[in-house]
Amino acid sequence: MQETKPTITIKGTRDGLILFIDENSSFEEILQDLIKKLDASTPQKEEPVVSVKVKLGHRYLTEEQRHQLKGIIEEKNRFQIEAMESDVIPIKDAKTWLDESQLKVVNQIVRSGQVLETKGDLLLIGDVNPGGRVRASGNIYIMGNLLGIAHAGIEGDQEAFIAASYMKPAQLRIAEYISRAPDYEADGVYMECGIIDPDQNKIVIDSIKTLSKQRKVISAFERRMNNG
Amino acid sequence: MGEAIVITSGKGGVGKTTTSANIGTSLALMDKKVCLIDTDIGLRNLDVIMGLENRIIYDIVDVIQGRCKLQQALIKDKRFDYLSLLPAAQTSDKSAVTTEGMKEIVSELKQEYDYIIIDCPAGIEQGFQNAIAGADRAIVVTTPENSSVRDADRIIGLIEKEDMIEPPRLIINRIRNHMMKNGDMLDIDDIVQLLAIDLIGIVADDEEMIKAANKGEPISLSPNFKASISYRNIARRILGETVPLQSLEEEKGFMQKVKAFFKI
Numbered sequence: 001m002q003e004t005k006p007t008i009t010i011k012g013t014r015d016g017l018i019l020f021i022d023e024n025s026s027f028e029e030i031l032q033d034l035i036k037k038l039d040a041s042t043p044q045k046e047e048p049v050v051s052v053k054v055k056l057g058h059r060y061l062t063e064e065q066r067h068q069l070k071g072i073i074e075e076k077n078r079f080q081i082e083a084m085e086s087d088v089i090p091i092k093d094a095k096t097w098l099d100e101s102q103l104k105v106v107n108q109i110v111r112s113g114q115v116l117e118t119k120g121d122l123l124l125i126g127d128v129n130p131g132g133r134v135r136a137s138g139n140i141y142i143m144g145n146l147l148g149i150a151h152a153g154i155e156g157d158q159e160a161f162i163a164a165s166y167m168k169p170a171q172l173r174i175a176e177y178i179s180r181a182p183d184y185e186a187d188g189v190y191m192e193c194g195i196i197d198p199d200q201n202k203i204v205i206d207s208i209k210t211l212s213k214q215r216k217v218i219s220a221f222e223r224r225m226n227n228g
Numbered sequence: 229m230g231e232a233i234v235i236t237s238g239k240g241g242v243g244k245t246t247t248s249a250n251i252g253t254s255l256a257l258m259d260k261k262v263c264l265i266d267t268d269i270g271l272r273n274l275d276v277i278m279g280l281e282n283r284i285i286y287d288i289v290d291v292i293q294g295r296c297k298l299q300q301a302l303i304k305d306k307r308f309d310y311l312s313l314l315p316a317a318q319t320s321d322k323s324a325v326t327t328e329g330m331k332e333i334v335s336e337l338k339q340e341y342d343y344i345i346i347d348c349p350a351g352i353e354q355g356f357q358n359a360i361a362g363a364d365r366a367i368v369v370t371t372p373e374n375s376s377v378r379d380a381d382r383i384i385g386l387i388e389k390e391d392m393i394e395p396p397r398l399i400i401n402r403i404r405n406h407m408m409k410n411g412d413m414l415d416i417d418d419i420v421q422l423l424a425i426d427l428i429g430i431v432a433d434d435e436e437m438i439k440a441a442n443k444g445e446p447i448s449l450s451p452n453f454k455a456s457i458s459y460r461n462i463a464r465r466i467l468g469e470t471v472p473l474q475s476l477e478e479e480k481g482f483m484q485k486v487k488a489f490f491k492i
């Protein structure tokens with residue numbers, strides 16, 4: 001007796017299709033079944049592109065396998081993959097995540113010409129002097145004066161932000177956004193943070209108090225978990 | 229065993245050589261045995277400010293390359309028995325001096341002298357590396373200008389990575405009181421706060437300084453000028469005395485920032 005559990009289950013939702021891929025079948029089997037299933041459903045003419053979420057369960061796919069799977073699903077331009085979710089990640093990736101999500105505490109003055117760079121969030125206890133630079137893949141918190149350049153989210157995290165007890169920076173950078181100090185002599189600000197405002201599509205400086213509304217998840221690790 | 233102090237700044241022309249000559253002279257006035265070293269190869273001028281140029285026979289490069297003994301290259305000051313100068317070479321071959329060579333010279337001089345004052349060239353290249361190589365302590369000179377303070381900050385960062393007895397100390401040179409009052413010059417407090425190192429002295433901008441330099445007589449030899457008193461006070465602080473900052477300084481009330489310097 002053999003219980004034939006389907007290798008692929010398709011569910012339709014309002015937002016598109018969800019493809020559940022059985023954890024126990026071999027990858028070869030899955031690819032073959034997938035091709036069959038897709039061919040079976042003959043497309044109507046002028047059908048809009050459907051968005052697809054692939055749920056892998058406890059299966060881990062290599063980069064190459066993911067590519068293969070994507071190739072088959074998107075081949076006839078009828079589907080577009082929105083996400084491929086797996087409940088497992090390799091230890092190596094987990095370690096990188098952990099690295100990137102730790103809060104690194106540094107106690108020093110970052111002087112002119114010096115660069116301080118960390119993975120994850122950076123808590124600097126000390127000043128960043130003019131000509132000094134701090135860089136982090138996550139958020140930057142400065143308990144001191146930010147007078148040089150701070151770059152948060154250096155690997156592209158647009159949710160990252162920069163907070164300082166006092167800031168009069170030469171530049172603030174978040175992900176690929178850059179803002180610089182005005183050309184006129186301006187006073188610095190106390191207890192403020194720099195954050196990307198998606199509406200204005202630029203970095204804005206706001207009171208630290210507003211952070212709780214705009215960045216609910218402050219920890220870099222949770223951000224990773226949520227955004228993958 | 230003596231102590232070697234390097235006088236450095238990053239930016240050029242802010243007063244390293246003037247400071248070296250005057251600290252050296254002031255220490256000699258207090259009966260200390262002092263040797264000045266000019267490490268500005270190719271642009272020597274400590275000998276000129278000390279008025280000793282015409283006595284030079286050998287220089288630091290001759291010593292390092294073995295053309296003479298260290299003792300032969302030392303020039304004795306006209307005024308003090310125990311104030312000597314090891315002059316820089318006028319050659320343009322800056323690679324003639326190495327950090328190793330400097331360390332050897334400094335440690336040999338420390339056997340005989342109480343203080344070795346090393347005048348550093350501008351910049352952060354090899355000449356700077358050589359000058360700080362043998363030093364136990366550093367004094368950073370800045371003027372109250374943004375660019376000069378910025379370079380001082382850079383230099384402090386580099387010195388902090390070296391193996392010195394303690395963080396460098398700061399001299400703010402060429403202060404013009406009225407400009408500072410009007411806010412046209414950086415404030416002393418702001419400079420000290422930014423650089424976050426202890427202040428060992430401040431020196432006014434003084435025309436007499438230029439006259440003295442031209443005469444080859446360090447201003448600290450004549451007790452009547454403000455700048456002279458400033459240098460003497462710096463020397464006393466080097467010896468570990470607690471000396472309050474003088475009048476030009478008192479108005480600001482940052483005396484507490486000057487800590488007993490070089491306490492042994």
Ligand SMILES: Nc1ncnc2c1ncn2[C@@H]1O[C@H](COP(=O)(O)OP(=O)(O)OP(=O)(O)O)[C@@H](O)[C@H]1O
Nearest residue numbers: 240241242243244245246350402432433434437438
């Ligand atoms: N407090 C002062 N008041 C007036 N003039 C000064 C003062 N300090 C230095 N000077 C003048 O500034 C000029 C530069 O000084 P000095 O040669 O000591 O600087 P430096 O830092 O050694 O320069 P370099 O980097 O070229 O070696 C000289 O002409 C000197 O007389």
Ligand SMILES: [Mg+2]
Nearest residue numbers: 244245268348
């Ligand atoms: Mg000089």
